[in-house]
Amino acid sequence: MAPTPDEVSVEDGLQAVLQKMAEETDGAIAIVSGRSIEFIDRLLPGHHLTVAGLHGAEIRSHGSTEIFAGDASSAFNKAREKTRHSAKMIADLVFEDKGRAFAVHYRQTPHQEHLVRRLMSDASQIAGPEFELQAGKFVIELKPSASNKGTAIETLMSTEPFKGKRPIAAGDDHTDEAMFSTVNRLHGVSIRIGSPTEDFKTNAMLVAESPQLFRKWIRKLVE
Template sequence: MPQTDPTTTTNTPLLAIFTDFDGTLVELAETPDAVSVPDALAHRLEQTAREFDSAFAVLTGREIADIDRFLSPLQLPIAGAHGAQRRRADGFVEPIDPASLRDAQAIAQALSPLLIAHPDLLLETKQGAVALHFRQAPELETAVRTAMEEALRAVGGFSLVPGKMVYEARPQGVSKGDALRAFMREEPFLGRTPIFIGDDVTDEDAFIAAQDLGGIGIKLGEGETAARMRIADIASVHALIQGLGDIAAREREFTPIH
């Protein structure tokens, strides 16, 4: 699939920008807390979000609070835990299904024997979702998947989603694609053309949703994908986001006032 630079187009439509976080805005790390966030990232995102009238959201497997901590003091619209959590552009945080909270805890407890036996595994228990990372013990992938499948069968109502050196349990009917569609039904996203940038299997639903709504999915890196465009690396993602913001600023500057 050819490399494409959307910033070279003219007469840019009114856009809504969506992006993943880990592996897209920041490099992957050995543990979720070990990621390094570039000093200028929050400022760059804030500038672009302002030029798009706040139609800029992060769709991530992390919790909303994690993204707020990494991008402080910036607070963007965010879908966290693959859409199990969602903060709208007006700041309202949608309530999480109490059953999902309870079942996520039950899944985490069911995984305790595996974690005790293999301390190199890392469990993330989120509000409404669970992730089991095996980056530091890749030989345990099969054991991790089997344990997760057994835990999910015990509670029901959750789906198992593979990621980069991680398996995640999320409530059925929840995805980044569903979150993107929900944002697109609301101001300031309503009526805009969505662009979603991501790098992982868990981003495929959002690529499809963006393209179903007349927009574009942009995949970072190699691998099969539904996205119609690719981008080379994280530095290129940062440049694209800044470039789109610059284009929006120029068009705003030269738009006649009636």
Template sequence: MTIDCREAFPESEIPIPSDLPRPSPIATGEMIALFLDFDGTLVEIADHPESIHVADGLPAMLEALSTSLDGRMAIVSGRALSDLDRFLGPVAVAMAGSHGGEFREAGARDAIPLAKPLPAAVLENLQALAKAHGDLLVEAKPFSAAIHYRTNPSACEALLEATQAMAAANGLKLKHGKMVIELVMPGSDKGTAVRRFMDLPGFKNTRPVFAGDDVTDEDAFKAVAPYGGGGILVGPMRETAAVWRLESVAAVHAWLGAVTGDAA
């Protein structure tokens, strides 16, 4: 897939397919494995990663959802697991963080790394790049680093050119999301995390569903297909491998609440 700056701007004239249907409610006893992105799916995206608002009832709803599915539920986020723990508290649900670079089963205390740590020199170069373009925010994670350019959208082309060169020189993957560019270590993607979960005994022989809003979730949308599952695109329609769509974070909460009998 060609990476360019058009993905970041809703006004861009990008051809998109016709709309997708809404996912059906998850029936009691249905052998579904559910995977949920965090930012843009469970919480609204904010101008700064620290500025998000977590609904008061969200952690309890996630635990109830995991219980309803006999543990076959996981959050799969670009955020580090330490960040998810800070915002959600000690919820007993499975998680993968840093775009799948770190993996933790439900109830476990320690994370399993699925990638090697990001070289310190890459982070230093990214921080220098951010400073040169107006002191942009750099979000350092164990297996990746992201540069957020929401405060300077015009820098996108220059940032992409520089980060693509960094990725090529260091054998990294580059992910371009909503006003953010991220350099990640190989093995650190949401599709890898989904496949790792699907290898666990509790997830085997189930149909996986992944809900996410960003282009970084496309790896997971594609990963669930071979298991007979599908992706749920959250937010505006765009080109996607998802097969269903929910229009907003609020719609996701309502859809999940139908399983637990409550909503965040």
């Protein structure tokens, strides 16, 4: 977990492992993320994986991208710029513009959570019902209301090369819970990365205690 969104990096060798898994499953490996496809492409340069970005608001498979949320409305743009300006006025808050979504991160100042929630609630009121709030780890996001990681899984599983296969999904964020619920309903396997706490229970069937343990496991799958 990086201090800011722009500081996120991928462990050496992980991209090659994912690419190998894709080759061995006829391409049925996807990255499902709250980040944009453009961001994932910067994170994994030259990759050929299917990507569902912005919680499924955009999906790219077989080299073509489908957009499931239209262009930002004037109300959304107003909410974004107002929030951007407000976040800049508060020390250590990080504003992230994702195009059809935006987020405020408060990892460096967790005591400001209440203020961030109020800020984003105001943004939601301005943007209107086509957008909704999504809380994650030290972040609150305003995203298209019709999209979440569960709907992304449903879309992927209805198309090749995923159609007819049993889904296996893993994630470490609160936003992954919708994905876990969908995977469970589709008789797949859901894996929470990181142990749940008393304050947060997971929908996942299994738990990998740490990202390191999970990465070690997927490496063994392709050895």
